[in-house]
Amino acid sequence: MAIEAPPAPGRAPGAARPRPKREREEEVLVWPDLVFVEFISAVLFTITFVILSVLINAPLLNRANTDVTPNPSKAPWYFLNLQELLLHMDKAWAGVLLPTIALGFFAAIPYLDRSREAQGIWFGTKYSVRITIITAIYAIFICGLLVAFDAGDRTKFEYATRWIPSCDNSAQHVGVPCLRDEAGAKHLGIVTTKDFSKRLQFSIPWPDALGTDDGHLDWPRDLDRIPVPFNNVDCCYGSLHLWKGMNLNIPDIMANQVIPLSTIAFFTVLIIYVLFRLGWVRTRRDVFITMFTGVLTAYLVLSLVGSFFRGQGQALIWPWEIKVDPG
Amino acid sequence: MALTEEPGKPRNFQERIGILQDRIYDKIFHNYIWQSIFRSGYPNTPRNQMLVVATNVFLHLHPTRLHRTHVKITHTYCLGGLTFFMFLVLTVTGVLLMFYYVPSVDRAYQDIAALETNVKFGLLMRNLHRWTAHAMVILVFLHMMRVFYTGAYKPPREFNWVVGVILLVLTLVLSFTGYLLPWDQLALWAVTVGHGIAGSAPYFGDETQLIVFGGYEIGPNALIRFYTLHVIALPLLAAIFMAVHFWRIRRDGGMARPL
Structure with a gap:
């Protein structure tokens, strides 16, 4: 990418800069100017939360019972985005x-954007x-679209793929x-991404010398048990051989890992590229503003979808249709 | 040193009252004990105003003076400070809740129910604890957005941003561990979802579940682990990182300024 951070001034990265010469007349005393603001905001928040706590009670349902599963059961709201993601891709991702990648990206921002x-x-x-603003709107739209697709x-998104014939x-x-x-x-079109491994089928002629035994490569039948190299070797005290006996389910990897992750990567790169071509993204800082805004908006949108648009069995429904079955 | 030299004779009642006020003030604030606690005089002169910030352990988190743009409310919206304030409120209400709560599967739910009905202000304390906990999570996010969009993570503040990301994670985990403690259906099944998420870690999922939740399902082990993490381990850790966070603000030259 043709975006370069401007060269940092000749100082070791991270070294504390000498404080610029103080403009004393531009400075105010912490006591009273700052301490007063802090005190007032603390008082305002205290009053607000006491009133809130008098008016609204914290929820307390029935005693915990491992035999009775409420439907839907939901994580706390700040993890609902992860619970939402679980519906769309491999659970480890x-x-x-x-x-982890998102947090690592956040932590790495200042080391990648070093301009002052x-x-x-x-x-x-x-x-x-x-x-x-544009990235936030874009992220809301794309997240909504992808959730709707799945x-x-x-x-009714499956109407778009109804033309694919029935097997x-x-x-x-x-x-x-x-x-x-x-x-x-x-007959239904593609209902979720998982259909790429569960329902989609096709065959292409394929020489037997390259691994088939009937002259055709059938998706997904011929690809769901591809042995990982050296998965049958005895070595390394057993449990240290992490992929011992492991076979790859290629259609499953496509549907649950490759497609969702490359979709995320595609839409991220797309918005950065478009804004770059428009001449709005000019510095590395702008790239990070785009990515940071995108990640935070996606976090928010997925939390809202998880909170208000997921009913029993995590089905996508309107907020007013949600009925919780206490089990 | 209000009235050490002999004033003239008071001329009227008002002056007499004034002298009396000064004497009382002197007795309270200029005695040996008071001055052993507070080294500086009342902060009504610039010198004392700087001294009061510099000599007080709580106030000395601040510099003595700062640029006038930084006290404008729209520059920071006090978000970091309010997050810390939420932490303090949570500590106070949390300690009060601990008096009435036993983290065992047999008693936890009963204790919370009793707290709500039998303990004076028990319900209020629990509500405050819960709502300020939610507020702290929101405020941490808003604070992170403020720091990001004002470019305040830039050199030399890179590491303090990383400390902030760690504090974000600690806040989320603190909130999550507290979620289980009421031991009601909401708590159990929300944490079960988190348990499943932790178990989905590649290769180390089972180990993560065993270490963090004390088993392959949510039970007494998970409750006591979450309680210990929630009331001592994580708050201590958060306090340490907060100390580093605040210290680094001062060390890195205060709040970010345009070059």
Whole structure:
């Protein structure tokens, strides 16, 4: 990318700068000017929260019972975005790896954007306000779109892929891509990303020398047990051989890892590229404003979807349709 | 040193009252004991105003003077300070709640129910604890946004931003560990979701569940672990990182300024 941070002044990174010469007349005393503001805000918050606590009681349901599962059961709101992500991709990515990457990205921001420009004032670069607003709107729209796509039967998104024919289950090789339907059910398009591994089928002619035994490569049948190299070797005190006996389910990896992750990467790169071509993203700082805004907005949108649009069985429904079955 | 030299004879009643006030003031604030506690005089002169900040352990988190743009409310919206204030409120209400709460599967729910009905202001304390906990999570996020959008993470404040990210994680984990303690259906099943998320870690999922939750499902082990983490381990850790966080603000030259 042709974006370069301006060269930092000739000082070791992170070294404390000598304080610029103080303009004494521009300074005020902490007591009373700052201490007063702090005191007032503390008093205001205390009063607000005492009133709030008098008016609204903290929830207390029935005693915990491991035999009775409420439907839906939901995580605290600040983890609902992770619970939402779990519906759309592999649980290790949704629950652990993506949040870790996001936090690592946050922590790394100052080490990647080392310019000293544009600090100490709100939205210091020329186009940062519009970058922030456009990215936030974009992230809301894209998150909504992707959530809707993954609930295609409820949001009618599957209509867009109805043209893919239904599979003839009696055929040995199905040929062109088709979608397998439940016996007796009406034909549906792609309802969720998981359909790429669960329902989508196709076959291409394939020489037996390259791993098939019937002249055709059938998706997903021929690809769901691909042995990992050296998965049958005995070594390394057993449990240290992390992939011993492991086979790769390629269609599952496609549907639960490759497609969701590359979708995230694609839409991230897309907005940065578009804003860059528009000439609004100019510095590395602008790139990080785009990414930071995108991540935070996605966090917020997914939390809201998880809170207000997920009913029993995590089905996507309107907030007023949510009924909690206490179990 | 209000009235050490002999004033003239008081001329009227008002002056007599004035002299009396000064004498009382002198007795309270200029005696040996008071001055052993507070080294500086009343902060009504610039010198004393700086001394009071510099000599008080709580106030000395601040510099003695700062740039006038930084006391404008719209520069920071007090978000970091309010997050810390929420932490203090949570500490006070949390300690009060601890008096009435036993972290055992048999008693936890009963104790919370009793706290709400039998203890004076028990319900208020619990509500305050819960709502300020939510507020702290929100304020941490808002504070992070303020710091990001004002570019205040830039050199030389890189490391303090990292400390802030650690504090964000600690806040979330503190809130999450507290979520289980009432031992009601909401707590159990919310934490069960978190338990599942922790178990989905590649390769170390089972170990994570065993270490953090004390088992493959939420039970007495999880409750006592979450309680210990919630009331002592995590607050201590958070306090340490907060101390570093505040210290670094001063060391790195106060709040970020345009170059």
